[in-house]
Amino acid sequence: MTVMSPQPVTTDPAINPRRRVYRPNTKYIPILATLALLLVMYLGGLVNYENFDQPSVVVNLFRDNAVLLAVAVGMTFVILTGGIDLSVGAVISLTTTLTATLLQGGWPPLLVLPLVLILGALLGAGMGAVIHYFRVEPFIATLAGLFLARGLALFINQESIPIRDELWTTLSDMRIPLGETTKTTLTAIVALVAVLIAAAVLAWTRFGRNVYAIGGSADSALLMGLPVARTRIAVYTISGFCAALGGVLYTINSTSGHALQGTGTELDAIASCVIGGVLLTGGAGYVFGSLLGVMVFGLITTIINFQGDLNAAWTRIVVGVLLFGFIVLQRLVTRRTR
Amino acid sequence: MGEPATDPVLEMTGIRKVFPGVVALDGVDFRLYPGEVHALMGENGAGKSTLIKVLTGVYEIDGGDIRLGGEQVRIAGPLAAQKAGISTVYQEVNLCTNLTVAENIFIGREPRAFGKIRWGVMRKRAAELLKRLDLDLDVSAPLSTYSLAIQQMVAIARAVDISARVLILDEPTSSLDASEVEQLFRVMRRLKDDGVAILFVSHFLDQIYEISDRLTVLRNGQLIGEYRTAELPQVQLVEKMIGKELATLESLEDKAQRSRTRSATAAPILQAKGIGRTGAIAPFDLTIHEGEVVGLAGLLGSGRTELARLLFGADKADQGELSIDGKPVTLRDPQMAMKRGIAFSSENRRTEGIIGDLSVRENIILALQAARGWTRPIPRRKQDEIVDKYVKALSIRPADPERPVRNLSGGNQQKVLLARWLITEPRLLIIDEPTRGIDVGAKAEIQKLVAELSDGGMAVLFVSAELEEVLRLSHKIAVLRDRRLVEELDNTAGVDADRIMQTIASGATS
Structure with a gap:
């Protein structure tokens, strides 16, 4: 093509009255809302409770929610494509049970670690393939995965299995100093690194952008020649991997494995993503949003602990209310951009 | 060449x-x-x-x-x-x-x-x-x-x-x-x-x-x-x-010419007084008589569809009065309109009308079944009878009622949609852009059909972006501009495309 003379003509509003209904930060509204909520909750804690100003309050959020955070990272990928992964909680339980059993059986820990992570990824890949090639609803395919993984975990062992492996106990006791007084666990660091990697992948790689494209319109993505099959299977693989990683983090935190561990985690992860502004219909949201969503989750629990006289059920109640609020907010924001 | x-x-x-x-x-x-x-x-x-x-x-x-x-x-x-x-x-x-x-x-x-x-x-x-x-x-x-x-x-x-x-x-x-x-x-x-x-x-x-x-x-x-x-x-x-x-086109011309003079003594079916909806369409008056074809002309986005949707109850009017057969009604939903004999064939046949995976027969029977209620299923023999009749009457091709509608061309899908509403025997048929995206032949057939329906006493509100078509079919033309009904014209000898264009362009009410 030869170069044509530049003569922009569309600046005339009369020619194109429907142009520019754009507000630059519409897409950041949900994440900013979550951030604001988080700050309000934190300030509320500061005002009401003694010792809430300790840095450990914030640092421990990551320690206590490392598993959920890892899972939410994978879930973010899946939800961004417009899918959902119900199997992650069960994959956690399978991972913890298998890890504990194998370590108890004397398998070398450096073999067990990659093995369980790969198993999680493979489970995810399998579900992704079923979803894509057989056009099964993600809800159904991952529900099947949930039963399968949970069943396998219960089949292996229904009891809590202690881990006495040296590597695991070392990792469990490891503390990473942050400044003078505060320390955090390895698991918190691992989960945070997962967030950073995911954010970079989503923002700066073709794969990441394809994830958003599929969430926007899978049909269009296909017609634009994007590798829809590969991408879709990959996001479930990532989710499976992240769930297995969450399982490993759990075994490190608690030096045990239990088949009933992780029950309901998939719902917590989905809720975190939604509270963090990831659109359930796909195509919009950020992994940092999911991070904020997990922190909201953690902060609610922390505040209830500080309060002391509140039932833990309040966590669920508050999360339920927030979910409603954020889903309505998403509706309003997307309606305005249309 | x-x-x-x-x-x-x-x-x-x-x-x-x-x-x-x-x-x-x-x-x-x-x-x-x-x-x-x-x-x-x-x-x-x-x-x-x-x-x-x-x-x-x-x-x-x-x-x-x-x-x-x-x-x-x-x-x-x-x-x-x-x-x-x-x-x-x-x-x-x-x-x-x-x-x-x-x-x-x-x-x-x-x-x-x-x-x-x-x-x-x-x-x-x-x-x-x-x-x-x-x-x-x-x-x-x-x-x-x-x-x-x-x-x-x-x-x-x-x-x-x-x-x-x-x-x-x-x-x-x-x-x-x-x-x-x-x-x-x-x-x-x-x-x-x-x-x-x-x-x-x-x-x-x-x-x-x-x-x-x-x-x-x-x-x-x-x-x-x-x-x-x-x-x-x-x-x-x-x-x-x-x-x-x-x-086909020419004989249609004659027919429309003839019938243009017809509706003077007919009774009004629908009367709208100051009906409007904020943000959608400014308050307007419109009367539609039996056997009358009222054309809605205007540019894309001028409020044609919005007006039609109000009359069908698909959107709720927030002001004004509507009466059907002289009795005032408030249309809260399309079902109320359907009960009173109003049918609406949407412009968006893919997303709002046609259900691609269902067969031609099922698509046609849908509205009639809805009108009867699910407790009174239409017997299969009766269905076949009705569907056959309309497949023939509208020359839907291919004439295979069991074929999924998805596989039909746009023009034929439009005819299926029309058939669906026609079998409910409406007294007022609202058709929004029935000829958009379909070929010349099918267009002529649909126009002819509209003319015939009006001859048979059915009132038709005909929404179309093509002025020619509106002019050819309508007894009365309502011109819309910027979501406002700016002029109502009797389609007499002096009215042509230029005249309507002028109204659309200037918005003058004379």
Whole structure:
């Protein structure tokens, strides 16, 4: 093509009255809302409770929610494509049970670690393939995965299995100093690194952008020649991997494995993503949003602990209310951009 | 029939494509030269879509030979077509509106350094590319913030940037208004000057004559001929497309002329007084009599559909009074309207009307069943009887009631939709853009049907973007402008397209 003379003509509003209904930060509204909520909750804690100003309050959020955070990272990928992964909680339980059993059986820990992570990824890949090639609803395919993984975990062992492996106990006791007084666990660091990697992948790689494209319109993505099959299977693989990683983090935190561990985690992860502004219909949201969503989750629990006289059920109640609020907010924001 | 001096960039000879029971393309030749806009013409079912799908690699041919730049090629799939230099932009924009303009142009081909997307470079290139097409857009804004027309041009920018040899535009103008079409044509002329070969499909003859250099006519899967657009009068073109004299259209003209004088003594069915809805349509008065065809004219977005939806209760009026048969009613939902004999055939037949996976019979029977309620299923024999009658009466093709509607052409889908409402025997039929995106022959048939229905005493509110059609059918024409009913005209001798255009342009109420 030869170069044509530049003569922009569309600046005339009369020619194109429907142009520019754009507000630059519409897409950041949900994440900013979550951030604001988080700050309000934190300030509320500061005002009401003694010792809430300790840095450990914030640092421990990551320690206590490392598993959920890892899972939410994978879930973010899946939800961004417009899918959902119900199997992650069960994959956690399978991972913890298998890890504990194998370590108890004397398998070398450096073999067990990659093995369980790969198993999680493979489970995810399998579900992704079923979803894509057989056009099964993600809800159904991952529900099947949930039963399968949970069943396998219960089949292996229904009891809590202690881990006495040296590597695991070392990792469990490891503390990473942050400044003078505060320390955090390895698991918190691992989960945070997962967030950073995911954010970079989503923002700066073709794969990441394809994830958003599929969430926007899978049909269009296909017609634009994007590798829809590969991408879709990959996001479930990532989710499976992240769930297995969450399982490993759990075994490190608690030096045990239990088949009933992780029950309901998939719902917590989905809720975190939604509270963090990831659109359930796909195509919009950020992994940092999911991070904020997990922190909201953690902060609610922390505040209830500080309060002391509140039932833990309040966590669920508050999360339920927030979910409603954020889903309505998403509706309003997307309606305005249309 | 002249030919440009250069060699064709695309040459298809003896293309044959057979589907079970149908020969969709029977030895069709097609040539496309660099730097021309070539219109592909034909009725629905003539083989246009099939030919385009062959070119884009969706279908494999059963015979014939495709040459691109002189070399024989086999187009194995959409990606292969793109690689070979053939890009397509469809009526529905196939982009991701949640992504930015720049991303939509470059996704899958983003400039990268060490695997990391170079956003700055990408935005810069996108802006340059759009500037060459005379478009000045904010490339980092989400595509959803722009109008459909702009989105389509972004799709074109993407297409020509990927491969600039052959560009297929499949009904790009169907949902654009006049100024947007103008803008699109400007872009097309730019590309043409750059030597891009453009295959253009449109149902608007005026557009064909404005933009195309040559045209190829297909009928029933066969090549009728290749012509220079300027040398082929419109009437002849239409004749070649439908293969019969314009008898249908002309006899219709008479009929409408005759019936235009008819409704003077008829009783009013529906009376609207000051009905309106904030943000949708300003308060208006409108009376529709028995056997009367009321045409709604106006530009895209002038409030035609909004007005129709109020009368059907699809949207709730927030002011004014509506009475049906002299009795005041408040239509809270479409069911209330249906109970009072009002039927509404939507403009959006794909998304709001037709259920593609159901058969013709099931689609037709749907509204009647809904009106009866699910506790009183219609016996199968009765269904077959009714459906047969309407398939014949509306000449729905193919005349197989058990075929999924998805497989029918646009015009026939529209007829199915009409049949659905007709069997409920409405007294007022609201039809929104029934002839959009369908071919000339089917158009004439639908117009004829409307005229017949009105002769039979049915009142029709006819919404259409085509003034000719409105003029031909209506007894009374309501002209809309900027979501306001600006004038109501009796369709008498002095009223013609120019008169209505004036009203639309000036908004004068006389």
